[in-house]
Amino acid sequence: MGELIFQPSPRELVPNTNNMSSVEYDCIVIGAGVQGSFTAYQLAKRNKKTLLLEQFVLPHTRGSSHGQTRIIRKAYEQDFYTQMMDECYKLWSQLEREAGVTLYRQTGLLVMGPEHSDSYLLYKNTMERNNVPMVILTPENFSQHIPNVILAEGDGALVDINAGVLYADRALKTVQGQFQKLGGVIRDKEKVTDITPGPVVTVSTSAGVYRAKSLVITAGPWANKLLAHIGLQLPLEVQKINVCYWKEKVPGTYDVKKRFPCFLLTEGEESDRHIYGLPSNEYPGLVKICYHIGGETDPDHRDKQTDRSDIGILQRFVARCFPGLIPEPAVVESCMYTLTPDSHFVLDCHPAYSNIVFGAGFSGHGFKFGPIIGKLLCELSLGEVPSYDLSPFRIRRFQGNTKSAL
Ligand SMILES: Cc1cc2nc3c(=O)[nH]c(=O)nc-3n(C[C@H](O)[C@H](O)[C@H](O)COP(=O)(O)OP(=O)(O)OC[C@H]3O[C@@H](n4cnc5c(N)ncnc54)[C@H](O)[C@@H]3O)c2cc1C
Numbered sequence: 001m002g003e004l005i006f007q008p009s010p011r012e013l014v015p016n017t018n019n020m021s022s023v024e025y026d027c028i029v030i031g032a033g034v035q036g037s038f039t040a041y042q043l044a045k046r047n048k049k050t051l052l053l054e055q056f057v058l059p060h061t062r063g064s065s066h067g068q069t070r071i072i073r074k075a076y077e078q079d080f081y082t083q084m085m086d087e088c089y090k091l092w093s094q095l096e097r098e099a100g101v102t103l104y105r106q107t108g109l110l111v112m113g114p115e116h117s118d119s120y121l122l123y124k125n126t127m128e129r130n131n132v133p134m135v136i137l138t139p140e141n142f143s144q145h146i147p148n149v150i151l152a153e154g155d156g157a158l159v160d161i162n163a164g165v166l167y168a169d170r171a172l173k174t175v176q177g178q179f180q181k182l183g184g185v186i187r188d189k190e191k192v193t194d195i196t197p198g199p200v201v202t203v204s205t206s207a208g209v210y211r212a213k214s215l216v217i218t219a220g221p222w223a224n225k226l227l228a229h230i231g232l233q234l235p236l237e238v239q240k241i242n243v244c245y246w247k248e249k250v251p252g253t254y255d256v257k258k259r260f261p262c263f264l265l266t267e268g269e270e271s272d273r274h275i276y277g278l279p280s281n282e283y284p285g286l287v288k289i290c291y292h293i294g295g296e297t298d299p300d301h302r303d304k305q306t307d308r309s310d311i312g313i314l315q316r317f318v319a320r321c322f323p324g325l326i327p328e329p330a331v332v333e334s335c336m337y338t339l340t341p342d343s344h345f346v347l348d349c350h351p352a353y354s355n356i357v358f359g360a361g362f363s364g365h366g367f368k369f370g371p372i373i374g375k376l377l378c379e380l381s382l383g384e385v386p387s388y389d390l391s392p393f394r395i396r397r398f399q400g401n402t403k404s405a406l
């Protein structure tokens with residue numbers, strides 16, 4: 001039997017005798033990361049009797065959704081992400097109001113990249129086309145707006161004004177709490193060990209057996225391990241990311257309270273371009289600056305992956321562009337990305353069992369979309385037409401890459 005992390009409401013006290021739950025759920029969601037938690041919450045909002053299963057004791061730091069902060073932004077290269085963020089910002093603030101908590105803090109996002117490069121221009125043009133409020137900085141006025149950062153020679157810079165920081169751990173706790181308030185059931189410390197498809201899906205865990213009309217799989221880096229039970233494997237690569245924090249020489253220089261922005265370097269051929277950062281917030285005096293590529297890992301053996309070749313790249317970047325930081329990481333934590341070949345998400349139904357849907361491959365940028373992913377997976381699991389065009393996210397784009405044992 002899993003532990004409940006919040007006060008149980010009456011519906012959470014479901015009987016589970018002889019390892020077989022007598023309750024049939026409308027939906028079971030596997031994985032209580034950001035995507036599964038928002039999906040469960042959306043289902044409960046639609047009055048669906050929902051069970052959220054999690055293999056670890058909540059909260060935990062072994063997947064992709066832990067830590068204090070994530071970037072929220074509209075700045076993207078593709079219209080479809082920028083456009084989804086419109087509603088997503090509204091859903092985040094709706095959740096804030098509903099729960100009476102602050103989950104978002106506006107800081108702006110500084111985007112830097114070679115002014116005439118494809119990637120930088122894609123960001124700029126997508127934002128202009130979609131009327132995203134932004135400011136373009138010139139090399140002349142850059143340091144006046146962003147002191148203590150050196151803009152590289154030839155780089156353009158723009159700021160996505162409404163971007164900012166999401167308080168990730170707090171967001172997860174909040175959405176899980178709201179789900180429970182709506183009568184949803186969370187069972188943590190229950191690893192799913194088997195799935196039997198059918199008009200009623202049967203899910204076996206380390207502690208019991210549950211049945212539901214539909215199933216949503218949001219297992220993060222473990223997606224393929226779960227999908228193997230239903231004969232599906234996706235072209236996903238799991239990477240361990242070294243989450244590095246750098247000490248300010250003068251405390252407060254890059255602080256969130258001073259509205260120091262989040263930043264990212266746009267893509268390019270050079271290895272030192274895959275860098276992003278967030279203002280100092282969770283550890284006073286420490287700024288989070290990370291490399292966007294990690295070493296491949298098995299999620300069950302994350303800590304065996306000890307590749308730190310990114311640290312040298314980050315040190316050189318910090319020394320060159322952030323003169324107010326000591327170019328030696330003060331803290332290094334771990335997190336995992338689950339990457340698709342095109343870095344776009346996977347949101348789809350099982351090709352043979354339409355009552356099994358999955359969200360996977362969030363490729364290191366899925367947190368901000370949690371509320372919309374939850375809504376879309378909820379719609380798919382109810383057999384409804386999804387609110388957005390899902391063609392960029394369907395598995396058929398992988399064609400030969402998708403191994404189906406069916
Ligand atoms: C370092 C880092 C920085 C990032 N920065 C940003 C950012 O700035 N902005 C942004 O939008 N996104 C960002 N992301 C991406 C974002 O955090 C992820 O896309 C998102 O957290 C993925 O959530 P998930 O629910 O898919 O996966 P997870 O959070 O991993 O959730 C999956 C859950 O399923 C559970 N599970 C797996 N197998 C089983 C099983 N058999 N039985 C029961 N439970 C199971 C796992 O234990 C886990 O809790 C970042 C990610 C990392 C790692």
Ligand SMILES: O=C(O)[C@@H]1CCCCN1
Nearest residue numbers: 071264276292364365366
């Ligand atoms: O999703 C984001 O906004 C960030 C961008 C930089 C890499 C990590 N994820």
